[in-house]
Amino acid sequence: MLRAAGFEDSPALTVQSTDGEIPQGRELSFAWLSGTVMTGLTSVLLMGAALYVSFQGQDTFSTAYAALQLAAPRIEQPTATDIMAKSSRLRPIAATRSDLEIIEAAIRQNVDGREIIRNQPFTRIRATLATTATSLSADAPAYDPVAILNKTQPLKVASLDIATDVYGTDVDGEVAVRQAAMPANFVPTRSISDQSAAEFVRGVAEATFFTDGPPQALAYASFGLSNNSPTPGVADNLLTGIAENVTVMPKSTLGADKGQGRTERFLTVREVGPLADTLVRNGFTSAQVVMVENTLANLIPAGGLPAGIRLRILYGPLTSDPNSLVPYRMSIYRPDGTQGDRHIATVALSDTGQYVVGLQPDWVEFPEEDVEQINVGNLPTVYRSIWETGRKHDLDNDTIERIIGMFAYDVDMTKRITAGDTIEILETAATPDAEPELLYVGLNLGGTKRQLYRFTTPDGTVDFFDPDGETGKRFLNRRPLEGGGTLRSRFGYRIHPIFKTRRLHTGVDLAAPTGTPIYAAGDGVITYYKWQSGYGNKVEIQHVNGYETAYGHMSRYADGLGVGSKVRQGQVIGYVGSTGQSTGPHLHFEVLINGNLVDPLSVKLPKDNVLAQQYRGEFEQTMAQINDLMARDPAPVSVAQAN
Template structure:
């Protein structure tokens, strides 16, 4: 290297920040600050030790703040319960200091058996009898306990396959919801007979006469408390006088396009946190049954009752008793287990049993006092809410529904909803069943699922060919002709439809589908009946299949590891048929299915787009179905009072006699 090259090289090094300086040295005056190129090992060691000490102190503070105290009771503390029954926690107790505020929601869990007078026609003869029905109106569970630990794994395709219409058993008794407009005792048989021609009816009758006739002939169909006579318009409370001025600042109308959500939402991958449930026993209930319906296993019930038997000897919980249950995480599972349970006579503490670090339940001190309310309450961990699917199972088992009925309910909503989405506090479900809970053959008649203030109703209806299915109020089934998550197990949602930063190229672009992660080789199903348009390697999509469905709908499936045999352009496929397998071909960062739905060539969000229904009632059943909807709503809305509805008398040349 000549001098010119050496000078050029030195200039480049200097331009990039390098300089020609003497080497570092550890020779510095004793006790003096290091200067220039000098290094002091004493000063370096002091700096490192200061940093390590600060880190350990901060870690200890965070450990106490975020984790809190782990032990609620120890055997030693349990032995001193008689001496400190009324003791309150010390001001320095970590239980009180580290308890972070959580949202608290009101819950309700109402199971009621009602009786209604039902009219049914058997062999052309109308019979009127009393029929019991069971109504369940409850908020969806916001915590996962042992009740739903062994539920079937969520598989949308398998779930939908179990939602086929039922075939009525010819020998089975048909459940009638045709409510008769009066209370009856025993059973009545109604027959019709022709009018005598020698005694024709009057040409016209007055409204007063008609009302008097109904009053005398149908007991209970009309009462004075119902206001004006039938022929007159009832007083309206929904209209106001035009001359009345509205006070300034008064807001009228209904708020539209408003979504109610929790104020804050933690990350979905947060661990299980503790939550406390407070509920009131509405009627005398066996102690073990109350525990089982609130997430205790058989072993837990035995351990808890054994621990409290010396303090609380009752085997039944009287009406008005309050249960206060603290749930917490179990090791290696997302299921919450009872950490502590307290029993109160109204607001008077009777006994508390808590779980020790050794996994045993022992009697313990009364927990910190709280203010009891009339409504049941539960703390909500918004970062650990269960999925809709698991919440339906948890709520159903809590109210004693059999697994087949719960599975049917989940399957009926599998087309219309993404059941892997988490519930929101306040979501609820309403169910109508024939008979009572003690019967083995209860029939599901009605389900209403309310999610985020949107209610989806389904009514049971049987057609003349004996086929039983569930329809919404418009006479459409819950089935849609395209699946929203067409792969075994439903996959794990990794990326939604919409604009995002591309994981490979880093630019901001539209993601035209939904990414559902699953293991390589997981079967992929056809979203609906259709014809294969493409089945080949397609640019960044890798191995790719596109299906054409009716009415301008197409579905596309990308990044497959392999395309199933027989899937080629022009081939016909049916909904649920395997068309390929999950892979990571093309521009992909891991095994997943890229699923698209197109309408007239334009992509839409597969999880949110409103899809057409696959089946609806023929026109010939619309009138009968509308009557069924009205009768079922009368049952679920009557709130424990005798069911009476207006009776419409058709003008026909016949008389009615009751035996």
């Protein structure tokens, strides 16, 4: 039956292909078999590697093919309004302002007993706080509230005799003014004659007694009074003031919990300058600048980018530095030309970390103003944003730290900024003999503007005061531990993490690694220094004017302290731990006013220093002069750094 089906008896297969007696086709070749197996394995490995790279999320904005093309083909696409491709919803866009201007004013200054009037330049900065943290501020020091204390101390001796006494008229060169006593025989000319004065009095009297209507006379009208008030002389609405302790939050913060994403920036080069200056101010490192310049060596003029050139920079995160964004791609466009013809060149970051020439990205209509895409996940903290903005405008580190210290007691520096927050700075211009000196800082966060003016008292002490004559420094620190900690639980009712019942949380929990130093929030005397149930190792400090602070869950106390010890603000009193009823290492911090518990992060705290009343008149004059400088038009020689 097998033979009938086509089967037959045949010799067995063999690898002895040299056997001539074996019929052809019965030999096995090890070379053929191994080649077939190796081909299959190689194919599997190559396909697996390709799939692995694809699913790792690596972005390639340039290829070897793109590197061969210096000019991108024209892209025929409809005008897009969304600068992020493949998005299901429009991304919010914020106009950015970044102006550095030189203003000049005639300043009156006393030099060696002589009054000199001369023109003096000032540097004025008006900028939107950076909404993207780049490598420009990557090396900024970690936020440490106690270290900021040293930056808020008043200067005992003025490092420079800064004159802000603005003279009413501009002068050419320098004018020396000498004051002398009026001669005894000098009689000033009359402004009006006796006859004109008599006619004025007679006219007022006739208008008063010989008219049918009510007399016409000058009178004072208070802004608070209203004709609709039911009671004469009583205002119908006198409740005015400034909102205190208001926190402005975005309408939606869903993106804040996600990782950093891509964002895009559109800007205009305002004046001719080296390409490197523009790149550095926009987050390129020195090594990246060299790569970009080498890549675009044949496309960029030797003198730098001409004024009016438009730049489009795409930023994205790196795995090695999740807190900073790096430039993924930069495109350069001409200010005129038709769609597609304006593109000059594009450089993009490859997977190997090199910037190479890339294809033109999808066309979008350029906005008139400089704008940047808002990504909630990318918004930096106030602390990081001030560093980023200061570095962008070439402020030195000491000045940036001074600015942060001036507002650190009123502003939670660990909170994220709101898109559109701004900062204003006024400095003296740098000279060969002196460094710039800070005169004024205005910080606008969430619609609330805070202003601090430099003022020098007759004894030579220099400090910054708000319009009410108070410094930004509070007598209590709201986050009294190294680095400020991470806010884990706020003041108020909550579900207790251990007992699972709804209880009042009497303070705030600031998480930090075990052993992190804890500081005294202000000057005072220790009244409690031992274990307390629930709090573990606890310290209580009595301050002036009925203020008390408490510190719980310490791992250990600082040596040499006890009940009755006097401590100063910023002095180490213990170290972070997890003693008592705690689920992890953190500081439980409480503030009491006259025995009543309050929210340490929002309660209004008294200022540490207030300007003496005898200096108020001179201080108000200084404020008016600085405000005049902030309102002046820039000098003909100005630097508007939108880049």
